[in-house]
Amino acid sequence: MNNNRRVRVRFAPSPTGALHVGGVRTALFNYLFARHHGGDFLLRIEDTDQSRYVPGAEEYIIQALHWCGLTVDEGVGIGGAHAPYRQSERQSLYRQFALELVASGNAYFAFDSAEELNEQRAAQEASGNSFIYGAANRGSLKNSLTLSPDEVKQLLAQGVHHVIRFKMPENEELVLQDIIRGEVHFNTSLLDDKVLFKADGMPTYHLANVVDDHLMEISHVIRGEEWLPSLPLHVLLYRAFGWAETMPLFAHLPLILKPVGNGKLSKRDGNKMGFPVFPMEFTDPDTGEKWHGYKEDGYFPEAFINMLALLGWNPGTEQEIFSLQELCDHFSLERVNKAGARFNPDKAKWFNHKYLQEKPDTEIAASLALLLEADAIHPDAEKLVKICQLLKERANFVSDIHAASRFFFYPPRQYDEKGVKKNWKEETPGLIRELIQLLDGVADFTSANTETAVRQWVASKEIGLGKLMNPFRLAVIGVADGPHLFDVIEILGKEETLARLSAAVERLATK
Numbered sequence: 001m002n003n004n005r006r007v008r009v010r011f012a013p014s015p016t017g018a019l020h021v022g023g024v025r026t027a028l029f030n031y032l033f034a035r036h037h038g039g040d041f042l043l044r045i046e047d048t049d050q051s052r053y054v055p056g057a058e059e060y061i062i063q064a065l066h067w068c069g070l071t072v073d074e075g076v077g078i079g080g081a082h083a084p085y086r087q088s089e090r091q092s093l094y095r096q097f098a099l100e101l102v103a104s105g106n107a108y109f110a111f112d113s114a115e116e117l118n119e120q121r122a123a124q125e126a127s128g129n130s131f132i133y134g135a136a137n138r139g140s141l142k143n144s145l146t147l148s149p150d151e152v153k154q155l156l157a158q159g160v161h162h163v164i165r166f167k168m169p170e171n172e173e174l175v176l177q178d179i180i181r182g183e184v185h186f187n188t189s190l191l192d193d194k195v196l197f198k199a200d201g202m203p204t205y206h207l208a209n210v211v212d213d214h215l216m217e218i219s220h221v222i223r224g225e226e227w228l229p230s231l232p233l234h235v236l237l238y239r240a241f242g243w244a245e246t247m248p249l250f251a252h253l254p255l256i257l258k259p260v261g262n263g264k265l266s267k268r269d270g271n272k273m274g275f276p277v278f279p280m281e282f283t284d285p286d287t288g289e290k291w292h293g294y295k296e297d298g299y300f301p302e303a304f305i306n307m308l309a310l311l312g313w314n315p316g317t318e319q320e321i322f323s324l325q326e327l328c329d330h331f332s333l334e335r336v337n338k339a340g341a342r343f344n345p346d347k348a349k350w351f352n353h354k355y356l357q358e359k360p361d362t363e364i365a366a367s368l369a370l371l372l373e374a375d376a377i378h379p380d381a382e383k384l385v386k387i388c389q390l391l392k393e394r395a396n397f398v399s400d401i402h403a404a405s406r407f408f409f410y411p412p413r414q415y416d417e418k419g420v421k422k423n424w425k426e427e428t429p430g431l432i433r434e435l436i437q438l439l440d441g442v443a444d445f446t447s448a449n450t451e452t453a454v455r456q457w458v459a460s461k462e463i464g465l466g467k468l469m470n471p472f473r474l475a476v477i478g479v480a481d482g483p484h485l486f487d488v489i490e491i492l493g494k495e496e497t498l499a500r501l502s503a504a505v506e507r508l509a510t511k
């Protein structure tokens with residue numbers, strides 16, 4: 001194996017549905033590895049299984065990578081020296097490779113019909129065994145190993161339904177290398193003679209994947225752990241083709257696990273527990289079922305990517321916040337863990353919170369403006385920036401700021417009952433009337449000025465600050481807690497603040 005070649009990696013999804021977070025993480029790790037080594041990141045669409053094809057899935061994959069900021073160097077939608085990158089468009093080239101393996105004795109034609117195989121299966125299962133088409137029984141089934149060359153020729157000439165199967169070596173102990181797992185052992189006697197080329201004229205995943213990785217000069221195959229069982233077949237295919245010298249190195253990424261309990265994170269977990277497992281919203285074209293997306297739920301792509309990078313990879317330090325560039329700089333496959341990574345939806349929110357704090361306020365304000373527009377509210381830009389500055393600390397998403405900002409645009413419709421009971425006393429209306437006069441006299445209505453004036457006045461009256469502040473807050477925003485009240489009234493302005501105070505005195509007097 002050659003370690004000094006140009007780094008070329010590929011993300012090779014099958015368009016069988018929306019890309020799950022696990023798939024995005026595979027794409028991300030490939031991307032980071034390519035960028036770290038100044039190599040190429042390819043996108044190849046593996047759509048040879050027509051029965052599992054889902055319309056719209058390919059577009060979804062491309063848009064999701066784009067949203068995440070993972071730019072592709074070569075591939076579907078981009079082109080490149082090895083085009084086409086969609087396997088269905090490469091269909092004509094695979095059969096010759098399968099035939100080459102038949103000619104070299106590494107594969108064979110199998111003519112068994114589905115009924116014949118079902119019979120064999122039933123017979124095996126009846127005697128408590130499971131059926132595999134392999135070394136133990138291939139000598140008694142209907143294939144080019146058991147039929148005469150003339151019979152085979154005839155069947156092929158007649159166009160009889162057939163597949164091409166790999167002839168798995170018998171009882172060979174394979175010791176293979178995985179960058180993340182180290183040595184992995186397989187015994188070929190446990191493996192079946194996988195179909196390489198199907199009766200419908202399409203290659204299977206295994207053949208197309210290996211042929212394309214070879215032709216596209218892929219140096220490293222980085223993919224999910226679920227493909228580890230395919231590794232021996234793939235390595236044997238490289239060997240059979242005579243490509244062992246340029247075979248890519250392999251890295252199988254750990255699973256992403258459910259937030260609680262055992263097993264792989266599934267799309268159902270997301271709906272059950274209220275978090276997205278897809279980067280963007282997706283509507284299943286068959287069932288009409290709708291799935292949440294990180295994008296539409298208000299996550300920043302940088303936060304989403306940062307969270308995903310730490311699912312299975314660790315930088316070896318305490319640092320948690322990484323820009324995409326920093327991830328490219330630090331990433332290495334040696335620091336990817338073997339063990340599954342537990343998905344933590346709260347941590348995802350935490351990342352978004354952190355990124356929200358770092359965003360320029362003008363940018364947050366622009367997103368908030370869009371949400372307010374839908375409510376037919378059009379405040380000026382300066383006011384919005386102030387609102388964002390004040391509310392972002394308690395928010396994970398711009399939508400949290402939106403929800404928390406209502407009181408800036410609407411006076412309280414009602415007042416929190418418990419708060420009123422606790423804080424609105426007999427002497428309160430009198431105090432609030434005095435407060436109105438005091439605030440009216442503050443010429444420059446800034447947070448600092450009103451706060452100084454109120455504190456001095458309260459001190460001179462020798463009452464506790466709470467005695468005033470709690471009803472003051474209730475009157476202005478209707479509830480007993482919230483952001484720094486003097487900042488709130490600065491944004492509201494003098495006129496609105498005084499109007500709300502007067503309204504509260506009037507409305508609460510009758511209680």
Ligand code: GLU
Pocket residue numbers: 012013014046205209222223224227
């Ligand atoms: N088409 C496979 C998938 O859907 C690719 C696996 C691989 O990377 O080899 O994940």
